[in-house]
Amino acid sequence: MTDAAIPASWKLGAREGVAVPILTVLAVVVVIWYAAAVWLNAPQVAERLDRAGPDWTAGDLVSGAWAMERPVLPAPHQIAVELYDSVIGRPVSSKRSLVYHAGVTLSATVAGFALGLAMGVALAIGIVHVRVLDRSLMPWIIASQTIPILAIAPMIVVVLGNLGFTGLLPKAIISGYLSFFPIAIGMVKGLRSPDPLQLDLMRTYSATKAQTFAKLRWPSSVTFLFPSLKIAIALALVGAIVAELPTGAQAGLGARLLAGSYYGQTIQIWAALFMSAFLAMLAVGAVGLAERGLTRYRGGRL
Amino acid sequence: MVSARAAHAGDVAGDAVGDSVVAREVAAERAPVVEARDLSLVFQTPDAPVTALSGIDLTIRRGDFVSLIGPSGCGKTTLMRVVADLAKPTSGTLLVNGGTAEQARLDRSYGYVFQAPALYPWRSIERNIMLPLEIMGMPRAERKERAARYLDLVGLKGFERKFPWQLSGGMQQRVSIARAMGFEPALLLMDEPFGALDEITRDNLNVHLLRLWEKTGITVIFVTHSIPEAVFLSSRIVVMSPRPGRILEVIDSDLPRDRDLDSRETPEFLEIAHRVRVALRAGHSYD
Ligand SMILES: Nc1ncnc2c1ncn2[C@@H]1O[C@H](COP(=O)(O)OP(=O)(O)OP(=O)(O)O)[C@@H](O)[C@H]1O
Ligand SMILES: [Mg+2]
Secondary structure (H helix, E strand, O other), rough: OOOOHOOOOOOHHHHHHHHHHHHHEEEEEHHHHHHHHHHHHHHHHHHHHHHHHHHHOHHHHHHHOOOOOOOOOOOOOHHHHHHHHHHHOOOOOOOHHHHHHHHHHHHHHHHHHHHHHHHHHHHHHHHHHOHHHHHHHHHHHHOOOOOOHHHHHHHHHHHHHHOOOHHHHHHHHHHHHHHHHHHHHHHHHHOOOOOHHHHHHHHHHHOOOOHHHHHHHHHHHHHHHHHHHHHHHHHHHHHHHHHHOOOOOOOOHHHHHHHHHHHOOOHHHHHHHHHHHHHHHHHHHHHHHHHHHHHHHOOOOO | HHHHHHHHHHHHHHHHHHHHHHHHHHHHHHOOOEEEEEEEEEEEEOOOOOEEEEEEEEEEEHHHHHHEEEEOOOOOOHHHHHHHHOOOOOEEEEOOEOOOHHHHHHOEEEEEEOEEEEEEOOOOOHHHHHHHHHHHHOOOHHHHHHHHHHHHHHHOOOOOOOOHOOOOHHHHHHHHHHHHHHOOOOOEEEOOOOOOOOOHHHHHHHHHHHHHHHHHOOOOEEEEEOOHHHHHOOOOOEEEEOOOEEEEEEEEOOOOOOHHHHHHOOHHHHHHHHHHHHHHHHHHHOO
């Protein structure tokens, strides 16, 4: 072994240090999953095997449980195959492509998140600067989040539909409705975070309210904003999917979930679930990336 | 060499006597920057009211270098905050530059160095110093030039791009001094600005501050716990006592304006320091 090889092997060792636990947990989850698939699907498989004849083995039962067309719980490889077929196996423009549906949901998520961001920030600015708004708006904001979104989503869709708005807008509004809340709460806390001395400093410069906002309150709120943004964008995705359920939408992950459950296509449901989990990771990751960029701009600390 | 300096010191001392008479006569004509009459401030706290200032009578004229000295908690910071219109007195009258303290604040007539650095952690050192300049609408090029000049003055050249948390406490405090001096106010309020510094850096900054004061004729109100520092810098020393915060004595310093670090060993210097110490001790006996 040469000297130069030593650091490289250390590096590899360090990466293995992270990879081993992750892969171990993943392996355990997969094993449990396969076992659960056998357990949950066995009654149906046994019934079918009985009909064919009395002599079947445990091996038949297990392989049957992992290859059902409409299983109670599909095996991981079935979901993997479905994902492969619907993501890579079809052109992106096809209505049967999962990428197409994910794109529809993602665009509603992004639009809803933008809406929620604008609303959350505007509310927070109002609440921090106008005492009356603090007293009058806060109870309504909190109340708004106690109403189940599943109850309010169809109403929004119907009302907007009657006004001639269909497609992206109703979905974005429902998604924004969910995501503005953590943003507003985080921003209010952030805009109030400057300590008295930092505010006194602005007073000694006789800075205007707008200057104090731009040069002190806003920059110090950012620390509080990013955790809120991560929650908000995940909620925006949930909102977009929920909004696709009552719209009778033909496209989007919500529509796939609904169609899947309607026809008992559990594998399709699970594939859509995995896709939405992937979208959530992507969205939260994008916010994390923005956070990292700003942190670097601020010299390594947010 | 030694004798030459002694002769020089004697010279200066001889001049000083004549100077100070002139200085006092001129003092009466110089415009008052701060005029406090029977100023009191009581903090209403949940358990009992705290009298932070009581019956403060003080006139500070343009070009004065006034040090406030007194035990911890005697109301030095509070008095500065009242002058800066960051706290409202409970009773009494206060004029700053002949108007209200609020008007003086709105006119941006003073720079305030807080007891803590109070830097904005998301701004680089340079941008921290440029903050007041931005607010006052100074052009970008001039801002940069000012920041560089005052950063150099406090001995932190080369730290422009660093962030506050990358600097030691004393360095942060020096940045806050540069920030307050950067917009060149005619009145400088400094609350224990050199408290966190080592002796040599402190000496250096004392000399710099003294030269700046001498050259520009600004008015300085300065809080310190160090008797030598107070005597070295000040034209007047205000000794305060706690509970309630009152002025015990105002000691005028006859030391010449162009004093240097060696002046601290002259008999005149030691005599004033002694008077300050006696007054401070009298304050402590109130406890
Ligand atoms: N915001 C406040 N509310 C209540 N009491 C206060 C407040 N600020 C100061 N005090 C009280 O007023 C008194 C004077 O405080 P101040 O900060 O002016 O002291 P100081 O002379 O600056 O002390 P130090 O040398 O330790 O900085 C203290 O007894 C303090 O407890
Ligand atoms: Mg103090």
